[in-house]
Amino acid sequence: MQIIINNSSMVPIYEQIVEQVKKGIRTGQLKENDLLPSVRSLSKDLKISALTVKKAYDVLESDGFTVTVHGKGSYVAAVNPALLLEEQKKEVETDFERAVQKGRRYGLSDKEIRSLFDLILED
Amino acid sequence: MQIIINNSSMVPIYEQIVEQVKKGIRTGQLKENDLLPSVRSLSKDLKISALTVKKAYDVLESDGFTVTVHGKGSYVAAVNPALLLEEQKKEVETDFERAVQKGRRYGLSDKEIRSLFDLILED
């Protein structure tokens, strides 16, 4: 599994890692009990600090996507598909919420906002 | 023109000010050569730091919406409201596009995506 970092992105590096690992799990590229690259090796590959990778792995673990074993590494956890789907939906919802709020702050009516959305969805 | 700040919003305060001034310009509440409230008075009204207001005014000026005259204040610059509206709509559209694409990457159907959007808009 290949992880690609965009240093000039506004998205923190550790979050980019988190997102890509999650995506790998979702898409089946990463399967239960797969071993993630070690903190050190990934940090070396990506030419970033080991702490940054560590933080990403910490987030993944606290989100329940991996299980870390001291002295061994981080393993992909048993994925709960329902949980995963809910998380995905919530993510998209949050993005919509922000866009809608921005539209409202710009003084657009709900009707106008909906028509913008329709335009996009029908593309 | 009344500016309202939401402290618990995820949107930075200075951006909330910028957006509301832009909205005022677009809706005609603020007209060319109108004088914005002084940094000091606005910061006092909103009970926020003067530096925060200053930052908002700096952004407005660098975006070409105002002209600041040293010792006098910030004046609304000449703008085309229709053009501004299109620009802002385009911005919201782009946000929707990103959200929709993310949803599709997650394997959600257009129907599901629309229902997520509906959920948000009806909030």
Next chain:
Amino acid sequence: MQIIINNSSMVPIYEQIVEQVKKGIRTGQLKENDLLPSVRSLSKDLKISALTVKKAYDVLESDGFTVTVHGKGSYVAAVNPALLLEEQKKEVETDFERAVQKGRRYGLSDKEIRSLFDLILED
């Protein structure tokens, strides 16, 4: 509120901070909306790295005990007493679990383990 660090303890410094802030919240020393010391000032007081304090504050926030506002600081969140009680009970339970497991590993019968516990509780 005074925080005391034991550098030679096996307990990580950041966890010591977390535990003491939680305790402060439980005991009422820290109340809703109280502002915690800034990351920098506390790190200076305790003569430890700012990152260590930051990590403690991150844990507190992800556990729902504080709300952090960028550029302002970390505030004590509205405490859910039921949640807090459950957390406390779970903590004690975990300690019991470890002790019971150790006793079993030592070959003690449940009866013997219970008698050890009774001895302590009746003290």
Next chain:
Amino acid sequence: MQIIINNSSMVPIYEQIVEQVKKGIRTGQLKENDLLPSVRSLSKDLKISALTVKKAYDVLESDGFTVTVHGKGSYVAAVNPALLLEEQKKEVETDFERAVQKGRRYGLSDKEIRSLFDLILED
């Protein structure tokens, strides 16, 4: 004497080995001058690293439970099993004491504390 390792336990593997050997000595399964399995053979049996077994044997020796003879192996040292039992009970007792004290600091009644303990023991 059979040693069983639980890989998913929170207790380090080397400590599990130490505890089980101690238990064997206390219960009489292992007697003075008995030869422990070699580091290599035990690591092979348990499918763990030889370094891990080595560490366990080091701990046992430094705790005075075994004597290692270079080129020969680790032998069980002279110990008083009754004394050992008391020592181990005292250890578990201390753990209980800490847990009970923590529960009381949290404002739990003795009845509540006992019910938490019962919950665990009956698991």
Next chain:
DNA sequence: GTGGTCTAGACCACT
């Protein structure tokens, strides 16, 4: 080899 913690300092965004 692995992860877990910590340091001392940097740069950025927000107030």
Next chain:
DNA sequence: GTGGTCTAGACCACG
């Protein structure tokens, strides 16, 4: 001033 992220390197515990 505040928090948010990141670095480069250290030491420890576990395997």
